[in-house]
Amino acid sequence: MNRPRIILYTGKGGVGKTSVAAATALRCADLGQRTIVLSTDPAHSLGDSFDLPLGPEPTPIVENLVGQEIDIYHQMERYWGKVQEWLSGVLAWRGVDDLIAEEASILPGMEEIASLLQIVHLHQSGDYDTIIVDCAPTGETLRLLSLPEMARWYLTRIFPVERKAAALAGPLLRSMTDLPIPDDEVFEAVKDLILQLDAMHYLLADSSCSSMRLVMNAEKMVIKEAQRTYTYLNLYGFATDAVICNRLMPTGADAYFAGWRETQEKYMRLIHQGFDPIPILTVPFFEQEVVGVAMLRRMAQALYGDEDPARIMFKGHTHTVEKANGCYRLNLSLPFVTREEIQLTRSGDELIIHIGNHKRNLILPRALTTLDVDEARYEGDRLIVTFACNGR
Numbered sequence: 001m002n003r004p005r006i007i008l009y010t011g012k013g014g015v016g017k018t019s020v021a022a023a024t025a026l027r028c029a030d031l032g033q034r035t036i037v038l039s040t041d042p043a044h045s046l047g048d049s050f051d052l053p054l055g056p057e058p059t060p061i062v063e064n065l066v067g068q069e070i071d072i073y074h075q076m077e078r079y080w081g082k083v084q085e086w087l088s089g090v091l092a093w094r095g096v097d098d099l100i101a102e103e104a105s106i107l108p109g110m111e112e113i114a115s116l117l118q119i120v121h122l123h124q125s126g127d128y129d130t131i132i133v134d135c136a137p138t139g140e141t142l143r144l145l146s147l148p149e150m151a152r153w154y155l156t157r158i159f160p161v162e163r164k165a166a167a168l169a170g171p172l173l174r175s176m177t178d179l180p181i182p183d184d185e186v187f188e189a190v191k192d193l194i195l196q197l198d199a200m201h202y203l204l205a206d207s208s209c210s211s212m213r214l215v216m217n218a219e220k221m222v223i224k225e226a227q228r229t230y231t232y233l234n235l236y237g238f239a240t241d242a243v244i245c246n247r248l249m250p251t252g253a254d255a256y257f258a259g260w261r262e263t264q265e266k267y268m269r270l271i272h273q274g275f276d277p278i279p280i281l282t283v284p285f286f287e288q289e290v291v292g293v294a295m296l297r298r299m300a301q302a303l304y305g306d307e308d309p310a311r312i313m314f315k316g317h318t319h320t321v322e323k324a325n326g327c328y329r330l331n332l333s334l335p336f337v338t339r340e341e342i343q344l345t346r347s348g349d350e351l352i353i354h355i356g357n358h359k360r361n362l363i364l365p366r367a368l369t370t371l372d373v374d375e376a377r378y379e380g381d382r383l384i385v386t387f388a389c390n391g392r
């Protein structure tokens, strides 16, 4: 049996993530794949998109397709309940008001992570060929996908030490104060959570089954945010296999929109500079909302033509950052470019690369924004940019 294919759609608020995810899932189901589409966005709108009430249980939509709007409270209780109970106990002990302690014991991003964990469960169930995920609006939260590494760090370094200390001091402290000491149940819950996070990370970083797709519109700020997300996805080893530019003014439309079209064409070039050679799929601005199965099928047709949306559309990473001898090296794929003079321009966290007539444009990870560029050279079809070593 083939392993399930997992595709996550993310992008800035309102760009069309839910519509694109729903349209994709529908096409996969129409092609005979057992498909589930789920939304990790607490402000669920998948149901609105299909014009059907969806709930926390997988609900049939059409043949081969079910939809699920994850119950965030249930997921939080399941993965975070014990730890949260203990954390809010500690906060309350420090005099923090109960209600606030309860709120503060939820780590930022934990809610989205808890709902992403559902993917692992669905993957393991064997019930689906294709899992389509409509993510919460901010791509920034995807950075939290790197959490397992951090969490493991804590587990191995802090928890065992604390555990010993807690075991020793526990009875004594407990007899003197009512400080909540983490008990075995809390430690077990942390361990279990980390195992689950590891499984999720492993699954989503496996480019032979999982892909990220960035949804955007031809607008400057939207593109910049998508590039930033893309940089972090690359940094953490998640593969992006397509970008989607939604709501393009169709050609041949009203003269009234000609100005808009021109602006959008300009920004399409920016999308190419930021994402080539990743495939860029486009969707026109329809004359009506994308709601209901018929409109979603129209959107799927515009997106994929007769192709299978679940196909892996691009393999590899267009840029990676690695650390060698204490220095950061940016490794950028620039196929089809002849060796000509390379010109680098920096503006804030943006790096613009001119080579002959070509222009590439990327957002640097935060650690690199303050470092000077030492050298830029070609190796094969890749451009290697070495940054000055910090403090060396």
Ligand SMILES: Nc1ncnc2c1ncn2[C@@H]1O[C@H](COP(=O)(O)OP(=O)(O)OP(=O)(O)O)[C@@H](O)[C@H]1O
Binding pocket: 012, 013, 014, 015, 016, 017, 018, 019, 020, 041, 045, 137, 246, 247, 248, 283, 284, 285, 286, 287, 288, 289, 290, 291
């Ligand atoms: N190509 C399109 N043509 C016309 N309307 C569209 C198009 N794409 C999306 N829409 C409409 O735009 C609205 C927002 O789309 P959607 O809900 O898919 O965005 P989103 O990125 O999921 O938003 P949010 O960040 O709020 O979750 C919806 O009413 C949808 O029907």
Ligand SMILES: [Mg+2]
Binding pocket: 017, 018, 019, 041, 045, 134
């Ligand atoms: Mg949405």
